[in-house]
Amino acid sequence: MANIEFRNVSKRYDDGPLTVPGLDLDIRDGEFMVLVGPSGCGKSTILRMIAGLESISSGDLYISGHRVNDLPPKDRDIAMVFQNYALYPHMTVFDNMAFGLRVRNFPKLGIERRVREAAETLGLADLLQRKPAQLSGGQSQRVALGRAMVRDPQVFLFDEPLSNLDAELRVQMRSVISRLHRQLGTTSVYVTHDQVEAMTLGTRIAILNQGRLMQVGTPLSLYNDPDNTFVAGFMGSPP
């Protein structure tokens, strides 16, 4: 488990404008934090800074109390699930899920056990010998989740993982992700522009607009007590 602290973190790409101007945000140990806001507001940038895939222009980022500004991604105990599942097409489901453990020289028996457990939890046990081309969209996304899960990371990052799925599957996958989070208790940061997804998944929600944090709170407190019209509009609060 881990907590994540942004202290006055700014991000500027090249010599463009500030994409994230001075973010202060605490993500608590074991919570499911949803980052939500319109397209282009900086959600992916914030997530990628946690993963170490994007540099921080100024300020400090702490994970479990350690400053990680300059820590390479491979040294962060973090797994990320993307919108395009990016499975290796030539590998079986089993090998796709095992890959991240093999490259970390995890013992063979441990790999076997973790992959089978994750496959069981995600309803993939009968599909382990298939190739990605033989899977549906929902199955592929579950393999992507499984691949993150077997690493048993301190932090899960999700970047709009359900946005390529149809409505029915999205609802189904939301409950798979919720259940996983309750079961594993891993700190999760989940990016979406879908307010229903934010409200159903989040322990707390951080609402962003143009890189700025508009408000952070539980779904209910944001709905009942919005600080401004942007938050009220987003949450559909009564006037």
Ligand code: ADP
């Ligand atoms: P979101 O995920 O909320 O849609 P992003 O974090 O992807 O937003 O993007 C925030 C802003 O930063 C956008 O204006 C986008 O064009 C810009 N941006 C994102 N990635 C890069 C990059 N690699 N180089 C330059 N600008 C970028």
Ligand code: MG
């Ligand atoms: Mg994005």
